[in-house]
Amino acid sequence: MCGRFDRHRPVADFIEAVDGLILDGSEPAPPSYNIAPSQQALVVCGSESGPVVRALHWGLVPAWAKTPKMVRPINARAETVAQKPMFRDAFKVSRCLVLCDGYYEWQLRPDGSKQPYRLALEGGTPFVMAGLWARNTRFTAEPLNTFCIVTTQASSRCKDIHPRMPVILDREHHQQWLDGSPQSSNTIAAMLRPYEKELSVTPVSRIVNSPANNGPQCIAPLQGQS
Numbered sequence: 001m002c003g004r005f006d007r008h009r010p011v012a013d014f015i016e017a018v019d020g021l022i023l024d025g026s027e028p029a030p031p032s033y034n035i036a037p038s039q040q041a042l043v044v045c046g047s048e049s050g051p052v053v054r055a056l057h058w059g060l061v062p063a064w065a066k067t068p069k070m071v072r073p074i075n076a077r078a079e080t081v082a083q084k085p086m087f088r089d090a091f092k093v094s095r096c097l098v099l100c101d102g103y104y105e106w107q108l109r110p111d112g113s114k115q116p117y118r119l120a121l122e123g124g125t126p127f128v129m130a131g132l133w134a135r136n137t138r139f140t141a142e143p144l145n146t147f148c149i150v151t152t153q154a155s156s157r158c159k160d161i162h163p164r165m166p167v168i169l170d171r172e173h174h175q176q177w178l179d180g181s182p183q184s185s186n187t188i189a190a191m192l193r194p195y196e197k198e199l200s201v202t203p204v205s206r207i208v209n210s211p212a213n214n215g216p217q218c219i220a221p222l223q224g225q226s
Contacts, residue, residue, distance in 0.1 A: 008219075020050045061136045097128035102120035204218065
């Protein structure tokens with residue numbers, strides 16, 4: 001699964017990562033080194049004028065949900081996302097790109113402890129994860145906009161850390177993923193594969209375990225380890 005990530009660069013830095021990204025000079029959500037479920041994060045959604053950045057809460061609430069007292073999944077498995085009622089409507093017409101500098105996974109050690117690692121593109125290039133979003137207007141005065149991250153089996157580079165990883169989309173797939181019209185399942189499913197290009201895998205301090213810790217120290221390599 002993907003249960004924590006960071007997006008500390010300004011939105012403008014993602015212009016090179018997302019084709020046609022439209023910016024209005026604002027930062028809809030502040031930078032964060034430790035984004036946790038229920039918090040706001042920046043995602044790119046399709047619009048008539050092109051890809052736009054929005055701040056959405058992490059934890060999907062489908063448009064059909066009638067009560068806020070429900071499980072709000074933070075991840076959707078690529079293998080079942082097209083079939084499960086929780087995700088299938090959003091998968092058809094409300095796909096998004098989640099802006100990211102890196103994400104965290106916890107490796108289970110033989111002694112039962114868990115060591116956090118930060119995974120990022122080599123060279124620190126910002127990237128996007130495949131996401132789904134929904135707008136619910138049933139139980140709040142203002143529309144509730146939420147998202148989740150699509151995950152797949154871990155790549156050969158990452159599987160020793162965790163068996164799952166977020167779907168990291170190559171640039172040539174961004175527009176297809178954002179397209180709000182239903183597409184063939186084969187076209188979309190082909191994008192939902194492990195990211196086999198080189199990733200940096202860096203052990204970090206356990207301070208990242210707490211969402212209350214949100215600063216550069218969260219992404220700093222753990223001294224004496226690599």
